[in-house]
Amino acid sequence: MKIAVLGTGRIGAMHAELIATRVAGATVAGVFDVVPDAATATAQRLNVAAFGSVADVMASDADAVAICTSTPTHVDLIVAAAEAGKAIFCEKPVSLDLEEVDRGLAAVTAAGVPLHIGFNRRFDPSHAAVRAAVAAGEVGELRQLRISSRDPEPPPIDYVKVSGGIFLDMTIHDFDMARFVTGSEVVEVYATGSVMVDPAIGAEGDLDTVTVMLTHQNGVTTTIDNCRQSAFGYDQRVEAFGSLGIVASENHTATSTIRRSAAGSTGAVVPHFFLERYIPSYVYQWEQFVAAVRDGTQTPVTGADGRAPLVIGLAAKLSAVSNQPVRIS
Numbered sequence: 001m002k003i004a005v006l007g008t009g010r011i012g013a014m015h016a017e018l019i020a021t022r023v024a025g026a027t028v029a030g031v032f033d034v035v036p037d038a039a040t041a042t043a044q045r046l047n048v049a050a051f052g053s054v055a056d057v058m059a060s061d062a063d064a065v066a067i068c069t070s071t072p073t074h075v076d077l078i079v080a081a082a083e084a085g086k087a088i089f090c091e092k093p094v095s096l097d098l099e100e101v102d103r104g105l106a107a108v109t110a111a112g113v114p115l116h117i118g119f120n121r122r123f124d125p126s127h128a129a130v131r132a133a134v135a136a137g138e139v140g141e142l143r144q145l146r147i148s149s150r151d152p153e154p155p156p157i158d159y160v161k162v163s164g165g166i167f168l169d170m171t172i173h174d175f176d177m178a179r180f181v182t183g184s185e186v187v188e189v190y191a192t193g194s195v196m197v198d199p200a201i202g203a204e205g206d207l208d209t210v211t212v213m214l215t216h217q218n219g220v221t222t223t224i225d226n227c228r229q230s231a232f233g234y235d236q237r238v239e240a241f242g243s244l245g246i247v248a249s250e251n252h253t254a255t256s257t258i259r260r261s262a263a264g265s266t267g268a269v270v271p272h273f274f275l276e277r278y279i280p281s282y283v284y285q286w287e288q289f290v291a292a293v294r295d296g297t298q299t300p301v302t303g304a305d306g307r308a309p310l311v312i313g314l315a316a317k318l319s320a321v322s323n324q325p326v327r328i329s
Contacts (some may be wrong), residue, residue: 001290002029003089004051004062006077008042009033011091012068014282019066020046023286025294027060027150034069055272059295064114064293065089071096071164078104082111087293089286091118093172093313094306096164107304112232116289116299117306119176121236123281123288126249130238131181145181145222146239147174150230152272154208157200165206166226167316175214175223175309175316181240184216185308190325191316197229199207212316233270234277252277 002314005016008031012043020028030049033039043050051057057065058080064087067077081088088108094101108115121127134142149170155163163169179185193210195202202208208228239248253268271277285300287317292299315326 001026001064001293003027003066004029004057004060004086005031005042005066005068006054006057007033007068007070007242008038008128009068009115010037012066013042013284015089016042016046016048018279018283018286020048021288022283023290026286026290029060032057050210054080058086063087064289067091067112070162071318073164075100077103078115079107082107082113082115085111085113087114087289089116089118089289090306091312092176092306093164093168093310094303095310096168096315098307098310101303101307105307108303112191114293114299115303116292117301117303118285119173119301119305119309120278120281120285121173121177122180122301123284124249124253124278125280125284127177127181127238127281130240130247130249133247134240134242135183138244139240139247140244142182142218142220142240142242144241145178145220146237146241147177147222147224148228148235148237149174149224150235152230152233154198154201154228157198157204160201160204160206164313166193166208166210166228167212167313167320168310169225170228171210171212172309172313174212174226176305176314177238178214178216178222178224178312179305179308182218182220182222183199184218184220186214186222186312186328188215188325188327189213189312189315189319191319192323193320197227198225201228207320208269210316210320214312233272235270236277241290278324 027050032051039050067090191212193207197208212224251270258267319326
């Protein structure tokens with residue numbers, strides 16, 4: 001399968017390299033970026049073509065496109081790719097605007113092309129094992145889900161200004177995980193938070209430390225805690241508690257070695273950067289996408305799966321402002 005990669009920033013360049021070197025059955029048809037020098041640099045490094053325009057990408061013999069551009073451009077590119085008959089991989093979020101999401105999904109439905117949304121944490125072996133255990137009934141009746149997600153340091157303020165806020169940029173991954181692990185839709189959201197890391201984030205009307213409680217249709221509650229700064233590294237954990245016990249995914253470390261002496265105990269630090277934790281999940285995600293398109297089966301993360309976390313995120317923003325729970329119909 002030939003895949004054209006649109007966007008050669010950090011994420012786009014990573015996807016292009018993984019496709020070119022680690023995903024069986026896939027090759028990079030070429031790359032495009034609105035900054036030609038960026039596209040050229042990635043193209044030369046991978047020995048692939050650099051497309052001159054989006055129109056060139058859509059007119060190419062690529063079987064699929066990977067949309068890794070800035071969020072405001074996603075829907076227009078989804079529509080263009082759908083009309084060109086390309087299978088579509090789109091990074092999250094699809095858009096920060098629900099009407100725009102629906103416009104993109106309508107184009108995909110009309111064209112009948114595959115669409116996959118890049119919520120890669122579903123493909124992390126540790127998180128996926130939690131979901132599999134819950135689905136198999138190993139914890140009995142699921143009662144509570146807890147998700148911790150903390151970054152080692154806050155993003156640049158220029159990014160904060162255009163990110164849509166912590167709920168739509170950071171917590172949106174956890175909203176997806178909540179639906180994925182519980183297997184149940186969210187019907188109510190209560191969110192609260194504050195600015196405890198960087199006053200400049202608050203000056204932009206955003207929060208940097210938040211807690212969210214989700215009530216699911218099946219009665220399970222999910223608690224999510226996020227912070228833009230974690231002194232010990234990239235903190236990513238999921239715990240499912242049920243009538244028969246718990247199953248949890250812990251942070252990854254470089255080694256599992258622990259040293260103990262009279263002076264105390266030490267172990268390896270957790271990763272400082274999300275790519276250190278999630279490269280295997282990105283690879284597995286691509287393998288699943290390629291297999292679905294090849295076999296004509298449903299993509300692992302559908303357009304509906306991309307839409308639902310945005311709805312939850314918008315409800316969380318409203319809840320945090322109003323200090324009231326928000327129902328989702």
